[in-house]
Amino acid sequence: MKIRILGPAHPYRGGIAKFNEVLAASFGREGHDVKIVSFTLQYPAFLFPGRTQYTRMAAPEGVAIERRINSVNPLNWPAVGREIARERPDLLIPRFWMPFMGPSLGTIARTVRRHSPRTRVVALADNIVPHEHRPGDRPLTGYFLRQTDAVVYMSDEVGRDLDSFGYRGLKAMTPHPIYDVYGPPVSKAEACEALRLDPATDYVLFFGFIRDYKGLDLLLEAWARLRAEGKTGGKKLLIGGEYYGNKEKYDTLIRSLGLADEVIVHDRYIDENEVRHYFGAADLVVQPYKSATQSGVTQIAYHFGVPMVVTRVGGLPEIVPDGRTGYVVDVDPGAIAEAIARFYDQRKAEEFRACIGIEKKRFGWEALTGTFFRLYEEIEK
Numbered sequence: 001m002k003i004r005i006l007g008p009a010h011p012y013r014g015g016i017a018k019f020n021e022v023l024a025a026s027f028g029r030e031g032h033d034v035k036i037v038s039f040t041l042q043y044p045a046f047l048f049p050g051r052t053q054y055t056r057m058a059a060p061e062g063v064a065i066e067r068r069i070n071s072v073n074p075l076n077w078p079a080v081g082r083e084i085a086r087e088r089p090d091l092l093i094p095r096f097w098m099p100f101m102g103p104s105l106g107t108i109a110r111t112v113r114r115h116s117p118r119t120r121v122v123a124l125a126d127n128i129v130p131h132e133h134r135p136g137d138r139p140l141t142g143y144f145l146r147q148t149d150a151v152v153y154m155s156d157e158v159g160r161d162l163d164s165f166g167y168r169g170l171k172a173m174t175p176h177p178i179y180d181v182y183g184p185p186v187s188k189a190e191a192c193e194a195l196r197l198d199p200a201t202d203y204v205l206f207f208g209f210i211r212d213y214k215g216l217d218l219l220l221e222a223w224a225r226l227r228a229e230g231k232t233g234g235k236k237l238l239i240g241g242e243y244y245g246n247k248e249k250y251d252t253l254i255r256s257l258g259l260a261d262e263v264i265v266h267d268r269y270i271d272e273n274e275v276r277h278y279f280g281a282a283d284l285v286v287q288p289y290k291s292a293t294q295s296g297v298t299q300i301a302y303h304f305g306v307p308m309v310v311t312r313v314g315g316l317p318e319i320v321p322d323g324r325t326g327y328v329v330d331v332d333p334g335a336i337a338e339a340i341a342r343f344y345d346q347r348k349a350e351e352f353r354a355c356i357g358i359e360k361k362r363f364g365w366e367a368l369t370g371t372f373f374r375l376y377e378e379i380e381k
Helices: 015-029 076-086 099-115 137-145 156-164 188-195 216-228 247-256 275-281 296-304 333-345 349-362 365-380
Strands: 002-006 033-041 065-070 091-096 120-125 150-153 170-173 202-207 235-240 263-266 284-287 308-311 326-329
Touching: 002 015, 002 099, 015 033, 015 091, 015 365, 065 076, 065 099, 076 099, 091 099, 091 137, 091 365, 099 120, 099 137, 120 365, 150 156, 150 365, 156 170, 170 365, 188 275, 202 216, 202 275, 216 235, 216 247, 216 333, 235 275, 247 263, 275 296, 284 296, 284 333, 296 308, 296 349, 308 333, 326 333
Parallel strands: 002 033, 002 091, 033 065, 091 120, 120 150, 150 170, 202 235, 202 284, 235 263, 284 308, 308 326
Antiparallel strands: none
């Protein structure tokens, strides 16, 4: 089949870009003609919350990427759609993660359908309702959805949000696949040497972009409780990721809680060749999210075999079976603190790691590619 994916890819950085590249490579291994049509301009600089949108890493080998889409130029969108339509793809996969992208991706999809009637549009939706709400979200999302034949989503939470729009196309859920592109696991000694950490210390990891909905403040409050109870001896909280929000808020909280000597903050984007060091150093990954759909961080943890504590929001409980590969807790500092303490007190690391080895088998990329083909065939009927 001829497949075109709309969405970010190299030189853009971040989990969605990396996901698109791995998805394209997965289709390619199955023998399909696949290309990612990416952005010349993804976000205007004043709208981007981080330091840079671009990666320093080399482009992925064997993945065709063309930069064509300008997210803020309406004249560009039908032109890109006509270019894609001339290639007569069987399957168009627009990647939808926020309403801001609805007009550009939706117009491209609509144009492709108009000029290439045999093309089927099956979207991949990270979110339907965004974590951080803005005026106009619903009409922008609704416009995009009307240009699709089907939607693939990765958590039941997103499926329920899709239903709230009265979506009439086909839809199917498949779990977020494992991120297995960050290299093999490394020993704690090697990881700590790379990060200049003490290998004799136990590390609890918070990883990824730091946004308000990800609940780092809850984890800091949980750590303060553990410290007050005398349960942080020999342990440190390692934070790896760039602030996408109010950095001062977290710096002030660390100081006010008296945690400066027990919290290590690497405030920067973590390049993909460094990811394995953070997970190699960690005993436990904590995702104290206040809201969620699914998360790539859980699937990185699965790849590296690191147990998790996640909050009971969105699709996280679907991915982390409570008491097998980690703990699922309420969105509450006390509950988060209790889970961290229980992990160490009951020495659960070996048991959880063994369960991760079993559980991770259900998160293959072939399940995702197969879902697209199944929907394609149903549309054809």
